[in-house]
Structures are given as C-alpha cells and as structure tokens.
Amino acid sequence: MKIVRMAAVGVAAALVLTACSSGDDGSATGGEETAEAAEITLWLNGADTPDELREYLTTTFEEENPGSTLVIEEQDWADVVTKLTTALPDAANTPDVVEIGNTQSPTFTTIGAFRDLTPLYEELGGDDLLPSFVEVGKAEGKNFALPYYFGSRYMFYRKDLWSAAGMEPPTTLAEFADAVTALRTDGQSGFAIGGQDWRNGISWVFANGGELATESGGEWTSTLSDPKTIEGLEQWQAVYQGASNVPATERDVAYWDFLNDGADGAAPAAATIMAPGWARWSIGDLTTNDEGEEVRDGMADTEKFGIFALPGADGGLAPVFAGGSNIAISATSEHPELSENLLRIIFSPEYQQMLGENGLGPGNSQYVDALGEDEFATTMIETAAASKLTPAAPGWAAVEAAFVYEELFQAIAEGGDVTELAAQYDERITPMLNGR
Amino acid sequence: MTSTAARPAPAPAARPAPRPRRRGPRLTPYALLVPAVAVLAAGLGYPLFWQVVTSLQEFGLAQQFGQPPTFVGLDNYARIFTDDRLWAVVVRSIVFCLVNAFLTVGTGVLLALLMKAVHPVVRVVLQVGLLLAWAMPMVAAVTVWKWLFDWRTGVVNWLLVQLGFDSYAGHAWLAQPLSFFFVATVIIVWMSVPFVALSVYAALTQVSDEVLEAARIDGAGPSRILWHITLPLVRPVLSIVLLLQIIWDLRVFAQIKLLQDGGAPVSETNLLGNFIYETGIGRQDFAGAAAVSIFVLALTVLLSWPYVRSLLKEDAR
Numbered sequence: 147m148k149i150v151r152m153a154a155v156g157v158a159a160a161l162v163l164t165a166c167s168s169g170d171d172g173s174a175t176g177g178e179e180t181a182e183a184a185e186i187t188l189w190l191n192g193a194d195t196p197d198e199l200r201e202y203l204t205t206t207f208e209e210e211n212p213g214s215t216l217v218i219e220e221q222d223w224a225d226v227v228t229k230l231t232t233a234l235p236d237a238a239n240t241p242d243v244v245e246i247g248n249t250q251s252p253t254f255t256t257i258g259a260f261r262d263l264t265p266l267y268e269e270l271g272g273d274d275l276l277p278s279f280v281e282v283g284k285a286e287g288k289n290f291a292l293p294y295y296f297g298s299r300y301m302f303y304r305k306d307l308w309s310a311a312g313m314e315p316p317t318t319l320a321e322f323a324d325a326v327t328a329l330r331t332d333g334q335s336g337f338a339i340g341g342q343d344w345r346n347g348i349s350w351v352f353a354n355g356g357e358l359a360t361e362s363g364g365e366w367t368s369t370l371s372d373p374k375t376i377e378g379l380e381q382w383q384a385v386y387q388g389a390s391n392v393p394a395t396e397r398d399v400a401y402w403d404f405l406n407d408g409a410d411g412a413a414p415a416a417a418t419i420m421a422p423g424w425a426r427w428s429i430g431d432l433t434t435n436d437e438g439e440e441v442r443d444g445m446a447d448t449e450k451f452g453i454f455a456l457p458g459a460d461g462g463l464a465p466v467f468a469g470g471s472n473i474a475i476s477a478t479s480e481h482p483e484l485s486e487n488l489l490r491i492i493f494s495p496e497y498q499q500m501l502g503e504n505g506l507g508p509g510n511s512q513y514v515d516a517l518g519e520d521e522f523a524t525t526m527i528e529t530a531a532a533s534k535l536t537p538a539a540p541g542w543a544a545v546e547a548a549f550v551y552e553e554l555f556q557a558i559a560e561g562g563d564v565t566e567l568a569a570q571y572d573e574r575i576t577p578m579l580n581g582r
Numbered sequence: 583m584t585s586t587a588a589r590p591a592p593a594p595a596a597r598p599a600p601r602p603r604r605r606g607p608r609l610t611p612y613a614l615l616v617p618a619v620a621v622l623a624a625g626l627g628y629p630l631f632w633q634v635v636t637s638l639q640e641f642g643l644a645q646q647f648g649q650p651p652t653f654v655g656l657d658n659y660a661r662i663f664t665d666d667r668l669w670a671v672v673v674r675s676i677v678f679c680l681v682n683a684f685l686t687v688g689t690g691v692l693l694a695l696l697m698k699a700v701h702p703v704v705r706v707v708l709q710v711g712l713l714l715a716w717a718m719p720m721v722a723a724v725t726v727w728k729w730l731f732d733w734r735t736g737v738v739n740w741l742l743v744q745l746g747f748d749s750y751a752g753h754a755w756l757a758q759p760l761s762f763f764f765v766a767t768v769i770i771v772w773m774s775v776p777f778v779a780l781s782v783y784a785a786l787t788q789v790s791d792e793v794l795e796a797a798r799i800d801g802a803g804p805s806r807i808l809w810h811i812t813l814p815l816v817r818p819v820l821s822i823v824l825l826l827q828i829i830w831d832l833r834v835f836a837q838i839k840l841l842q843d844g845g846a847p848v849s850e851t852n853l854l855g856n857f858i859y860e861t862g863i864g865r866q867d868f869a870g871a872a873a874v875s876i877f878v879l880a881l882t883v884l885l886s887w888p889y890v891r892s893l894l895k896e897d898a899r
Contacts, residue, residue: 257643258648393757394754395846581642
C-alpha cells in the first residue's frame with residue numbers, strides 16, 4: 147500500500163514538473179525592433195521611489211504606448227545584485243528596465259549586461275546629467291547606465307547641546323574634530339559613528355584629497371597607502387576614538403535615534419550624527435500624524451535640531467560619499483524600444499520635477515530647484531555637488547560583498563597602526579578590484 | 583500492530599497450494615519506481631551534476647553573462663586548497679559544529695530526563711515550551727536574540743549591570759570572535775535542543791519499567807542505572823540525533839549571516855556556509871564556490887561516516 151502511494155505521489159510530482167516547464171516556450175518569439183504592444187517590467191529597489199511616482203510612470207507609459215503595460219516590481223536593496231546576476235542573462239525572465247545602486251553599476255556595465263544607451267544620451271539630458279553618476283555607468287566610452295536620483299549625507303546636530311557648550315557649526319574638518327571631541331561624555335557621543343562605518347568614514351579620505359583606488363591602463367590599484375589617504379584615515383581614527391561611544395564593530399546604525407531625546411526626556415545619546423537626508427523624518431520631537439500614529443516631527447524645533455555640511459580640510463565642503471541610483475536597460479530585453487520609451491518618460495521634465503518634489507535629487511541637474519529652497523534642500527544640493535563615488539572598478543561589488551572596508555575601518559577604529567593596515571589591505575584589495 | 587500479531591495464523595492446510603510462478607524479471611516494481619527516481623534525479627542529481635561540472639570550469643560573472651566557460655580541470659580546487667582562509671574556516675566550522683552538536687545533545691538528554699522525572703503537568707508545560715522554541719521562525723528568533731544582546735539597549739547588558747558587573751554597560755557581544763560564537767552557540771543550541779529533548783524523551787518512555795525495577799532491586803543507584811541501563815538502551819536514538827546535529831551544525835549559515843549583519847568582524851566569524859556564500863554570491867566566483875561546496879559535501883560524509891556505519895550495523899543486528 148505504502149509503495150503504491152509513494153509511486154502515485156512520484157507520478158503526480160513528475161507531472162506537475164513537466165506541466166510547469168511546457169509553459170516557457172513560445173514567448174521568446176517577439177518582434178525584435180518593432181515597438182509592438184507588450185508588457186515590460188521595471189525593477190525599482192526598496193521603497194525609495196514613492197507610490198505617487200510609480201503611478202505616474204505606469205499611467206503615462208500606458209497612455210503613450212497604447213496597448214502596452216508597465217509592471218513595476220520592487221526589489222530588496224540587500225540582494226538586488228544577486229537577483230540581477232541570475233535574471234539579466236535570461237531573455238525569458240529579465241526585467242526590461244532596472245534601477246541599480248550607483249556603486250554597483252560597474253559590475254554589470256563591464257560585462258555587457260546592459261544595453262548601450264549612448265545614442266539616447268543627448269536626448270535624455272546629455273551634459274545636464276549628474277557627471278559622477280554618468281561616469282560610473284560608463285564602460286569603454288559608452289553609456290550603459292544613467293543617473294536616476296541622488297541623495298546626499300550631511301551632519302545632523304543638537305543645536306541646544308552645541309550652543310550650551312558655546313560652540314558653532316565648524317568651518318574646517320579640524321574644528322569639527324575638536325568640537326565633537328569636547329562634546330563627548332560617558333553617556334553621550336560627541337559624534338556617533340560605528341567603527342565599521344566606512345561609507346561615512348571615507349569622507350575624511352576624500353577631504354584630504356585622498357583616493358581609495360586609481361586606474362591606469364585598465365588596471366586598478368588600491369591606494370590606501372597614499373600619504374593623503376593615510377592622513378585622512380588617521381584623522382578619522384582620532385575622531386572616532388575621541389568622540390564616539392559606538393562600538394568598533396557597528397555599521398549602518400540607526401544613528402537618528404541617538405539624536406532624539408531618550409524616554410521620559412532623558413538626554414540624547416549623541417550630539418552629532420552623519421546620515422542621508424531622509425533621516426530628517428526620524429528626528430525631532432514626538433507628535434501625532436493624521437492617522438493617529440506617533441511620529442517624529444521632522445526637526446520642527448529649529449532651536450534644538452540643525453544640520454550642516456561636513457566642512458573640508460581647509461574650509462569649504464568635504465566631498466562625502468553620494469548615495470543614489472542609476473537606471474539601465476537589460477541587454478537581453480525583448481522590448482528595447484518600449485524600454486527606451488520608458489526612459490524618455492523618466493528623464494522628462496515632469497518626472498524629474500516630481501523626483502525633486504519628493505526629496506530625491508533629480509538625475510538631471512536642471513531640475514534640482516524642485517528640491518525646494520529650505521536649509522535641507524540647499525545643503526543637499528551643495529553636498530551632492532561636492533560628492534564623490536567609490537571606484538568604478540569591475541571588482542568593486544566583490545570588495546563590498548566581502549566586507550573588506552568594514553574590517554579595515556574596524557581595525558583602524560580599534561587603534562591599529564594606519565600605515566601598516568593600509569599596506570596590508572592594499573595588497574588584499576588590488577587583486578579583488580581587477581576581478582580576481 | 584498488536585491485533586495483527588495476536589491473530590492466529592491460518593492453518594497451512596487451508597491454503598491452496600501456490601501455483602508455480604513464472605520466473606524472470608518482473609517489470610512492474612521498477613516501472614513504479616521510475617517517477618520517484620526521475621524526480622529525485624531532477625531535484626538532487628541535476629544540481630549536484632551541475633555543481634561538479636562548474637567546479638571544473640572557469641565560471642565567473644562573464645560566463646554567467648554568456649561567455650562560454652573553459653574547462654580548467656582541478657584548478658579551482660588547487661586554488662581554494664592553497665588559500666589559507668579556507669583552512670581557517672574549515673577548522674573553525676568543525677570545532678563550532680562539534681561543540682554545538684555535543685552541547686545540544688547533552689542539554690537535550692538532561693531535559694528529557696527531567697521530563698521523565700517531573701509531574702505530568704510540569705512535563706506538559708515543558709513540552710509546550712520546547713515546541714514553541716522549536717516552532718519559532720528562525721529569522722524572528724535570531725532577531726530577538728540580537729536585541730537581547732544589543733550593546734546599547736539589550737536586556738543582557740542591562741541585567742549584568744544591575745547585578746553589579748558595571749563593565750558590561752555598552753559591551754559589544756558581537757565584536758570579538760569568541761563572544762560572537764558564544765552568542766551564536768546560545769542561539770543554535772536553544773533552537774535545536776527541543777528536537778533532541780523530545781526524541782530522547784520518546785526513547786526513554788520505551789525503556790521498560792521492569793528492567794529498571796530489577797536493577798533497583800539488585801541495588802543499583804540512580805547514576806548507575808542511568809549510565810549502565812538507560813543510556814545504553816536509548817543509544818540508537820542518541821546516535822541518530824547526534825549524527826543529525828553534526829550534519830545540521832556543519833551547514834549552519836543563516837544564523838551566522840544574520841548576526842554578522844548586526845556588525846561583527848566578518849572574515850573572522852565566517853563558517854563554511856558563509857564562506858561559500860561570500861565566494862559565490864558576493865564575489866561572483868561561482869566555480870570556486872562550487873568547489874568549496876563539493877569539499878563540504880565530502881567533509882560531511884567523512885565526519886558522519888563512523889556514525890552511519892554503526893547505525894547500519896545496528897540495523898543489521
């Protein structure tokens with residue numbers, strides 16, 4: 147009896163499997179260059195693009211391309227590289243248009259995973275497009291990925307604590323270090339930063355004119371041992387050790403919590419933090435929103451909360467690491483013309499304007515005014531203009547995936563010898579950058 | 583079962599003499615096996631085959647995007663075996679696996695003995711508690727443990743400070759590999775003890791009271807009864823749960839990955855699963871990852887072989 151049942155289950159399972167596989171054929175024979183009606187897929191990462199913008203994209207696309215539909219699928223930032231690696235080569239399953247983190251772009255542009263957008267470059271904005279993002283989406287002189295939106299990071303601080311200590315926002319990096327070191331107590335970080343938090347920490351490298359890696363003749367070399375880079379890393383080490391109570395192993399902490407008052411009005415855990423612009427909505431006093439939920443008021447009390455851009459080594463602004471995304475078309479997309487039509491909508495003045503109004507830096511610099519004119523918008527535009535990206539090396543994604551910089555910065559935070567560590571990690575990172 | 587056994591066997595004379603059967607291969611059983619074998623071959627055989635083939639090729643991101651892979655023989659194996667990082671991970675994984683497996687089985691046996699000894703009401707409470715821990719989704723469980731051990735807002739640090747250990751204020755448990763693995767061990771043992779405890783308890787209920795009573799009458803104390811009667815009687819169950827624990831603990835991946843995401847020295851806390859994930863998914867070195875996976879398969883067989891053999895022997899007895 148048992149054997150018969152097992153066999154029946156086996157047959158049923160086998161039938162189900164064959165039934166699944168027979169459905170795959172047939173769809174591959176679509177028109178190659180004709181923009182005939184079809185359904186195309188757009189992958190957006192995380193909840194970064196608000197619903198209002200998504201709706202605009204689908205309705206506009208369907209109006210302009212009668213009979214065609216646009217499906218937007220949301221991907222998780224954490225595993226988007228993995229998903230793209232498996233989906234992009236497969237014509238039957240590839241998304242047509244994809245959003246990709248700016249520093250993840252080189253992984254795919256260098257192996258021909260994206261469609262060449264050079265012919266569209268001028269039409270979609272040309273030189274008005276954010277240069278650092280255009281550059282990171284280029285390979286062999288061709289444009290494969292174009293800027294979708296940018297974010298920026300700046301310093302959020304407790305104005306009340308700073309002025310109680312008689313201090314003003316700093317104008318040089320050294321002043322900043324002195325101020326946050328003076329503001330530190332056992333229960334409160336002057337500047338809360340985790341030891342592994344290299345995405346914030348590399349600002350000190352950039353501010354001193356240092357680079358993480360340079361390219362010559364197609365070969366990438368890690369340049370941590372460059373005197374300017376070492377200078378920056380040592381300054382960061384001093385700031386971490388002098389001003390932060392956060393453990394050396396922490397990274398991507400919800401720093402904004404540190405700036406808010408503790409329960410029952412207890413003192414905040416930090417006087418200063420560094421965070422992306424949207425952190426504003428997690429900072430402030432508690433209030434109730436329309437749905438009756440308890441939320442932060444977005445730093446409404448300007449006597450208590452404030453922001454400033456991280457100053458440069460000799461005044462001006464320090465180049466910070468810019469967050470943001472690029473957008474590209476899959477090389478195996480069966481509907482390249484429709485996909486290009488979608489890009490035309492994304493780079494249209496209307497959509498760029500909408501990005502800005504929603505707090506996302508528009509890829510086309512003509513529309514940054516849409517961000518508004520308040521302190522947050524101006525600081526965001528200023529820091530973005532001075533921002534820098536990580537090296538556009540083919541192996542960069544591998545370096546990030548192996549948490550190499552996290553370890554390096556942890557070792558520095560724990561008080562390691564920067565020169566020695568830099569030499570050691572250069573040796574480890576250079577081969578990874580070149581893909582082995 | 584008992585009713586079948588109790589039924590008297592039919593008298594042999596009543597049965598008609600069996601007709602002489604046609605000798606030779608009978609196809610029906612094999613035909614019935616085909617679907618199941620086919621499903622197994624497709625579900626397990628094909629990925630394994632692909633894994634072996636990939637481990638013998640140069641297969642990276644470029645190959646994934648259409649370049650034909652080149653056959654490189656055992657190069658990938660040579661490459662990973664000469665990598666010091668692999669051996670560090672292997673040693674760490676084996677030690678971690680054995681410590682966890684023995685701790686889990688030890689704790690499980692103690693809990694099973696406790697269940698046998700306590701009042702039935704208490705036992706039901708214990709069993710429900712164990713089942714709840716067993717049924718808890720892994721990501722949720724690890725998240726809660728992470729919160730418990732959080733450096734800033736965790737209950738563990740708070741409790742230690744309340745008890746007078748002031749140095750634990752703001753102590754980062756995940757920062758050092760040793761304390762990281764301490765937390766990981768607590769989580770993994772907590773998650774796997776229920777299975778062991780309930781299995782061993784089930785085995786203990788099969789130990790007949792007559793034997794125990796006879797031992798008691800002969801003057802054996804409780805610890806002698808435990809070591810010389812109870813444990814040998816439940817030994818088959820103990821060996822199988824220990825074998826399963828060793829295999830499971832060698833494959834542990836998600837718990838470590840989730841803890842690492844909370845901030846930890848990653849390369850010093852990687853176990854084999856994490857190492858494969860980092861090589862394959864992180865660095866897109868699919869061939870290297872395939873080679874390490876095959877190696878882990880061999881390692882698992884090697885580690886569990888003595889147990890499998892003794893299990894087979896016991897079966898044959």
